[in-house]
Structures are given as structure tokens and as C-alpha cells.
Amino acid sequence: MPELPEVETIRRDLASVLPLHKIGGVEIYHAKSVAPSAAKFKKILLGNKIQKVERRGKLLILPLTDNKNILLIHLKMTGQLIYFSHAHKIAGGHGANIDLDLPSKSTHVEIDFANGAKLYFNDQRRFGYCKIIPIEDLSPILKKFGPEPLAPTFTLAVLRAILQNSAASVKAQLLNQIKIAGIGNIYADEICFAAGVRPMRRANSLTDAEIKKIFLATHKILRAAIAARGTTMSDFVDGRGAAGGYQKYLKVYGRAKEKCRRCGALILKTRAAGRGTHYCPECQK
DNA sequence: AAGATTGTTGCTTA
DNA sequence: TTAAGCAACAATCT
Numbered sequence: 001m002p003e004l005p006e007v008e009t010i011r012r013d014l015a016s017v018l019p020l021h022k023i024g025g026v027e028i029y030h031a032k033s034v035a036p037s038a039a040k041f042k043k044i045l046l047g048n049k050i051q052k053v054e055r056r057g058k059l060l061i062l063p064l065t066d067n068k069n070i071l072l073i074h075l076k077m078t079g080q081l082i083y084f085s086h087a088h089k090i091a092g093g094h095g096a097n098i099d100l101d102l103p104s105k106s107t108h109v110e111i112d113f114a115n116g117a118k119l120y121f122n123d124q125r126r127f128g129y130c131k132i133i134p135i136e137d138l139s140p141i142l143k144k145f146g147p148e149p150l151a152p153t154f155t156l157a158v159l160r161a162i163l164q165n166s167a168a169s170v171k172a173q174l175l176n177q178i179k180i181a182g183i184g185n186i187y188a189d190e191i192c193f194a195a196g197v198r199p200m201r202r203a204n205s206l207t208d209a210e211i212k213k214i215f216l217a218t219h220k221i222l223r224a225a226i227a228a229r230g231t232t233m234s235d236f237v238d239g240r241g242a243a244g245g246y247q248k249y250l251k252v253y254g255r256a257k258e259k260c261r262r263c264g265a266l267i268l269k270t271r272a273a274g275r276g277t278h279y280c281p282e283c284q285k
Numbered sequence: 286a287a288g289a290t291t292g293t294t295g296c297t298t299a
Numbered sequence: 300t301t302a303a304g305c306a307a308c309a310a311t312c313t
Contacts, residue, residue: 001291058292077291078310106310125310127292168303177293185291234290234312274305275291 002075004149004182005225006236006244007058010081013239015053017083017117020065023048025112033108033123035131044069044132045111057145057181063135070138072131073121078106078235079128085117124235145181149218154180156215163203163211170206170214171199172273183218186231186253189278191217193252198284200272224249252278 002010026042028034034041049065060081062071073081084102102120103110109121109130121130133141146162147154162179163170173179174188183191192199194217197210206214230236230244233254237243247254251261256269256278265282 003292074292076293076309123309125291125308127309166302172303175292273303276289 001077001184001186001233002079002230002236003058003184003187005187005222005228005246006230006238007055007060007075007182008226009230009244010075010239011053011055011060014060014081014083014119017085017239018050018062018113018119019052020049021117022114023050023111024114025110027103027110027112028108029103029110030108030126033121033126033129035129041130041132045071056142056148057177058184059141059145061138068135069132070135072129072133072141074128074131075123076125076127076129078124080106080120080122080235080237080241081239082120082122082237082241083117083239084120084241085115145177146179148181149183150222154218156212159215159218160208160211163206163214166203168203169200169272170197170203171275171277173203174199175273175275180218182222185275185277186233186250187221187225188275189253190221190225190251193278193280193284194221196284198279199277200270252280254278 023045026045028038028041031038051063051065054061058074060073064071082102104122106122106124107120108123111119147158162173166173170192171188174183174191189199191214195210195213197214225231225246228244228246228249229238231246231250232243233247252267255267258267260267260280260283263280263282265280267278267280269276269278271277
């Protein structure tokens with residue numbers, strides 16, 4: 001599942017190659033993946049350029065150089081954004097996606113650039129989207145995001161206010177994009193493990209010390225996951241089609257009935273905030 | 286072969 | 300009024 005570290009990995013990959021190249025072609029293989037209509041989507045993109053590649057939470061934000069429209073891309077659960085250029089192919093070695101066969105049956109949108117490069121939007125489950133909006137529609141969308149957990153606006157005091165004022169579970173708060181942007185099911189579980197707190201604890205039952213541990217764990221886990229270029233459980237790939245590396249470091253997510261790497265107890269899996277939730281009964285209280 | 290998988294929306298409930 | 304809970308969506312795997 002692309003969460004903040006995965007989307008940030010893709011953002012960085014694409015930010016170095018997409019901007020300021022003229023869009024010469026747009027192929028839409030699945031009309032429901034784009035908005036507004038396929039015709040308008042094509043019309044706006046053709047001849048246009050991507051100005052920059054930004055991110056808010058799990059949402060990619062690509063303003064266009066017409067200064068009127070913005071391309072929004074959400075990968076939801078199984079979305080991929082893969083950049084292919086002949087230059088990469090020639091370069092070979094690291095990052096070269098020479099063995100990718102694209103477009104594939106899960107390619108729903110393809111954007112062709114004048115320099116010969118192509119950007120593929122793939123999505124096996126078809127939950128994700130590529131949406132063009134007028135520039136003035138962006139701010140109401142951005143208002144629905146809480147602070148970026150790795151930005152200076154996310155302070156211990158901010159997190160304390162979020163948690164102490166809520167009777168919901170810690171996990172529900174970590175997953176709530178209005179409260180904190182970008183955390184999904186994998187990192188919510190990993191953050192709770194790193195903090196020694198059970199995900200189903202009521203947020204307003206946490207001590208100050210526990211809140212501080214969650215604050216520090218949030219930074220530690222998200223930074224480490226970005227450094228490892230994200231977690232690939234099944235579908236995630238970076239902007240060049242390569243898998244991430246953080247799955248090697250997961251302590252609880254996807255490890256039900258396996259031994260805790262810290263204490264040896266068996267990792268439990270239950271349901272919290274409507275999601276599969278993993279924790280160590282010994283390390284987390 | 287029914288159920289689990291999860292991000293987000295929108296509706297219902299408290 | 301606010302927020303929490305939950306079904307729905309989609310496709311695939313077990």
C-alpha cells in the first residue's frame with residue numbers, strides 16, 4: 001500500500017525527470033481512472049508541461065505550466081507510477097527498467113513526452129485515479145489534510161492535542177488523514193510497535209511519556225522507510241518500477257504468528273479501526 | 286468459495 | 300454539533 005514513504009519515493013523519482021517536458025500524447029486505457037472526462041483530460045494535457053511534482057499525505061500534486069490546471073494522482077492501494085525513458089535503458093545498471101513490459105493489462109493511463117519518455121499509471125484494483133482540477137480547486141482539497149508528520153508543523157504539542165482530545169483508538173488517530181497526513185496501515189502498526197503502545201489503546205488514555213514515544217517513533221519509522229525507498233508487500237514499485245526495501249525491517253506488519261524480533265513472543269493479529277492490526281503482546285502495553 | 290485485503294468517501298449512529 | 304463507526308468500492312488471492 002503506498003503510504004507517505006512510498007509516495008514520497010515516487011515523488012522524488014519523478015521530480016527529477018518529469019518537469020518542463022512537453023506532453024505529446026495521452027493514452028487512456030480505462031476511462032474511469034481519469035477525471036474529468038477522458039476527452040477533457042487529454043485535451044488539457046496535450047501540449048502542456050508538468051511544472052513540478054509535489055506531495056501532500058498520500059496524494060501527488062502536479063501543477064501544469066498553463067498555470068490553470070493541476071494533475072492530482074492518488075495510488076490508493078495498488079497504484080503504480082512508472083517512468084520509462086530510452087535514456088534509462090541505454091544507461092543500464094541501477095534503476096534501469098529494461099525488463100518492464102508496459103503498457104500492461106493494469107495500465108490505465110499513459111502520458112508520452114516529447115523527449116520520448118513515457119509515464120505509466122497502473123492500478124490492479126482500479127481504486128486510484130488521475131484527476132485534473134482547476135488550480136482554484138486545490139486549496140479546499142488541501143484543507144482536508146492534517147500536518148505532514150515530517151514537517152516542522154508536526155510538533156510534540158500538536159500530537160499531544162490530537163491524542164489527548166480523542167476517545168478513539170491510537171490507531172484510528174494515526175490513520176486519520178485529517179489529523180495527521182500520510183500514515184496508512186503498515187506504518188501505523190510499525191509506529192505503535194516502536195513506541196511500545198498497543199494500537200487499540202484509547203488515545204486519551206496515553207501518558208505524556210507514551211505520547212512522546214509515539215512522536216519520536218513516527219519520525220524514526222517514516223524516515224527509515226523513506227531511506228529504504230518504501231515497503232513492497234506485493235504491488236508497490238518506485239518511479240522506475242523497482243521494489244522498495246523496508247519490508248525487511250518490518251517488526252509487526254504482516255508478521256502474525258511469527259516471533260517478535262525483540263522479545264521472541266508471537267506477534268498477534270486482530271482488528272482495530274476496521275483494519276488488520278498487528279502487535280507484540282509483550283513489547284506493547 | 287466466502288472472506289480478507291485497504292484508502293477514501295459518504296452515510297448512519299451516538 | 301461533532302466524531303466515531305461502517306458499508307461500499309474494486310480485483311485478486313487464499
